[in-house]
Amino acid sequence: MHTPSSLPTLVAGLVLLLAGPAIAGCTDPPAPEVVWRRCLLEQSELAGADLSRAVLRDASFQRATLTGAKLIEADAIEARFVSADLIGADLSRATLRNADFTRANLQHAILIGADLRRATLFRADLTDANLTGANLSGANMSGAMLGGARWTDGRRVCAAGSVGNCQ
Numbered sequence: 001m002h003t004p005s006s007l008p009t010l011v012a013g014l015v016l017l018l019a020g021p022a023i024a025g026c027t028d029p030p031a032p033e034v035v036w037r038r039c040l041l042e043q044s045e046l047a048g049a050d051l052s053r054a055v056l057r058d059a060s061f062q063r064a065t066l067t068g069a070k071l072i073e074a075d076a077i078e079a080r081f082v083s084a085d086l087i088g089a090d091l092s093r094a095t096l097r098n099a100d101f102t103r104a105n106l107q108h109a110i111l112i113g114a115d116l117r118r119a120t121l122f123r124a125d126l127t128d129a130n131l132t133g134a135n136l137s138g139a140n141m142s143g144a145m146l147g148g149a150r151w152t153d154g155r156r157v158c159a160a161g162s163v164g165n166c167q
Helices: 007-019
Strands: none
């Protein structure tokens, strides 16, 4: 049984327990390590933004502009980049498992060491992208344009006109 004098201590303890760590909100400006988990950032203008080591899990960037953006080591598990513009974006070592890049423009993107397991790259444009060391296990590459892309082995360059697989 709690005495009246222990009640404020108990309440203070519960407040600290329930508060948890402070996290950034969906309206916070783009910055390294920003937390935009489950945020709707559709049609956002983020060209050149530095989102290195950002937490973007379950976020939606549908039709967003991310040309030249830095998503180095970003955590974007199950993020949606449907029809997004990622020309020249750097996604090196990003965790992109189950991410959806359907019809995304990834021309000249850097995906060195990216984890793209089970990602959807349906009809994505990966022309001249660098996929050295990327993990594409279980990824849906149907209709993906791969002409000029440097393949996962770091040596092979996909032939012009390669669609769906590197030839």
